[in-house]
Amino acid sequence: MAGFAVAGCLAYAVDLGLFLWLRGPVGLGPLTAKSLSFLAGCTVAYAGNAVGTYRGATAGTSRLRQAAVFLAVNLAGALVQLACLGISHYVLGLTSRRADVVSGAGIGMALATCLRFWGTRRLVFRISGGTRRKTRRA
Template identity: 75%
Template structure:
């Protein structure tokens, strides 16, 4: 099934890059915490950095490949990292509000607020921030370009 329209194709590409980044984040975190012997915060920081790099590469070389960078790739990656960091803060804020302000303290509550609601809100923020600040708004030329795979 092909996406209908440029925004749908963009969202699909963004989701694919995000899924790959999530897999890297999870696998690397588990390895660093186990056989790697790292503490939880160091392991998470390293896996987050690796996941951001994978997501950036997927978006720069895939989803937004037709948009030439307006700034250097290094600066573009820095902005991308900042957008992803803001998404992580959103997830943490959802968890903190649910756990400490609303008193929803069971492990299930934490998963729902952090990995459910927080992830959904963070994904919306990341998509908007990535297309707005990192790769710029679509131009008329981009909208006329054929979607990936067709």
């Protein structure tokens, strides 16, 4: 779980930083900015998990299939984030930058992270044969 958290924190930093820049100085709308920042964060998350966290847990799995399923899991998470952001911004009328950050990068990210952790562990980086890699505790 620690490796997933490290990869996720790096991806979150990229996602949040890019979102704030695209939303602020660049002047993009909230959903466009979030979509672009998501793609950058997703790329960082995949690299961190494939090279670090789950590097030995994918025997017999092609990288292309793995990347496709990872993208699908992360798109589901992105939809959760975009739904939180869209509801806050367009339905509730909370249109400030702070409200966009809280709903998209706070509440939406928390909910999406739960979905991504489950999906990444169960669907993307699994050991063939359905067995789990055993880890030693220090």
